Amino acid sequence: MIGRTAGNRKGRMLFCIFVISIFSLSTHCTALASDASEITPKLLIISIDSLDPACLSLNSNGEKGGKEGDWLLPNIHAFLENAVWFENIRDFLPAATDMNHLNAVAGTSSAQTGIIGISLQFYDWNPDGRANFKNTSMDFARDDLGRPVDTLFKAWKRRYPTSKILFASGKEWVANMFHTDDSGIDIFMTGTHYPDYISSPWEWNFFDPPNDANPHAWSDRTSLYQYGFCKRVYEDNPSHFPCDNWMVISSLKILEREKPDLAMIILAECDDLQHGLGSPLNPDEFDHACGIDIHRRNEDVHREPILDGLRDVDEQFGTFITCIRQVPEYKDAVIVLYSDHGHITYNSTVASNFKCSMNTNIPSILYEAGTITKAERDGFGFALSPNVSIGEIYFQGSTYEERLAKADNAKAVLEEYSVYNPQLRQRECPWYVLGKDEMINGVPGLCAPGELFHAYYAYQNEPGTLHWPDLIVFLKNGWQLPITSAVVNNLGTKLPSWLPPMNFFLGGHGSNDTVAIVLAIQGPGYPNGKILSDPEYAKNYRISDIAVTLAKQYGLELLSTTIGQDRSQDLK
DSSP: OHHHHHHHHHHHHHHHHHHHHHHHHHHHHHHHHHHHHTOOOOEEEEEETTOOGGGGGBOTTSOBOOBTTBOSSHHHHHHHHTSEEEEEEEOOSSOSHHHHHHHHHHTOOGGGTOOOSSSEEEEEEOTTSBEEEEEOOTTTOBOTTSOBOOOHHHHHHHHSTTOOEEEEESSHHHHHHHOSTTSOOOEEEOSSOOOTTSOOOOOOOSSSOTTOSOTTOGGGOOOHHHHHHIIIIIITOTTTSOOHHHHHHHHHHHHHHHOOSEEEEEEOHHHHHHHHHOOOSOGGGEEEETTEEEESSOTTOBHHHHHHHHHHHHHHHHHHHHHHTTSGGGTTOEEEEEOSOOOEEOSOTTGGGTOGGGOOOHHHHHHHTTSSOHHHHTTBSEEEEEOSSEEEEEEOOSSHHHHHHHHHHHHHHHHHOOEEETTTTEEEOOEEEEOHHHHHHOBTTTBOTTTTOOTTGGGOOSTTSOOOOSEEEEEOTTOOOOBOTTTOOOSSSOOOTTOOOBOOOSEEOOSGGGOEEEEEEESTTSOSSEEEOOTTGGGSOBTTHHHHHHHHHTTOOOOSOOOOOOOGGGGO
């Protein structure tokens, strides 16, 4: 009896130990599974600002007909060969920086964000009737229902609350746009704001970088305008326009040290150098004169310096990819490469400032036509935000109908206006002009219905909120709008207040001739070398697809209006 009882006790004890062991093992396994399910993935989003896909077809000499072993941008091609490449994809108008970097991470167009300016947004009217412009901020961004615009950064932080997020940008004002209290971003890096273990940005010559193989060749000579612009605006202001070399080295240091799970890095040199040097995309637009390739419609644009700058952009990108893949935590990270817009060369920059037949100064044109008053021309009750290839026009009125009436009158004048194109040897209207109807219904060949109409901000007329343009102007055929010190704060140098409106840039973007972009995704689970070539790209692949597709891939939820499409099936 005693033995039996003792045996039963021993048996029950062994059984209990067994049950406890199984329970503990089960709990341990469950904990491991839970921990495993919460392991935060690594995602790197890299943008080469203004990388036009036309560059990808050029050979090492910058001519058409590039091929394997003979590319102008071999490192970018190497990335594409091991990625899924959306060969035909476009951004949204305006084809410019701020709004399309936002569209890439929010799944939007400007019609869902209200962000339509570059570095500055028209906010409201000051009591004296002058325009009140404010620096672009996500605090202003509202979707078409008036809700704060959500981004991948916020959605990622909600899904992975203990993760770390990095935003590094060669364009300071773009980083500042996202630098809000609720951004979800932990580390910001720009040329003026970086961790204490990062060195200050250094000077860099965009047209004669250290890797330039022929810096002293006659064919590699810059024009005086190219040299002066790049020297004064870029090389002398490395903090405002840090070179890609500094961006790559500094970003790698942060990634190796901080190990962020999500990082967005904007390399801006490609865009900067084309503003100051011009665009090399179409070799047929250059004439060979006195041993130098000179652009046919802008005598200050010499081609070889631009090519040297693009070779440097490619080398820095290649260095980043090579080095980041050697960091164990990022060996298998998913890397997204995209650009935000393309680039073109403008008509003669110098001549357009002095020849009345080439005048594109909208306030003076409207004043001469009697459409606006002298006070409005001088900036009281009328505002123009001239973003080089884009113009947003605002009228002050007591009612929305009053503003629309003024806009309709101005639209009629601008559509009848013409300038002389010396290349075509004839006069032409230098722009497309969109009023309310065109913004809502779209314009065939230019923009889709609703792409440029913000249903929330369009009707705002009260102080303390963004206003939507009454007219939007897109320049065509290489024309640009004069800029002034009052509405431009992203040149890295202060323009004198007495300076009249002037054309400054040799190259630029914004209209529908710069909407083609680059998008490729590389990493485990994605096919190597798959090319998604959609002949209907104008109706299909768009920059907003990036955010929506990544949200699907990583189980994220975007809480504001999106128009991007989930392309997950195409990535298989």
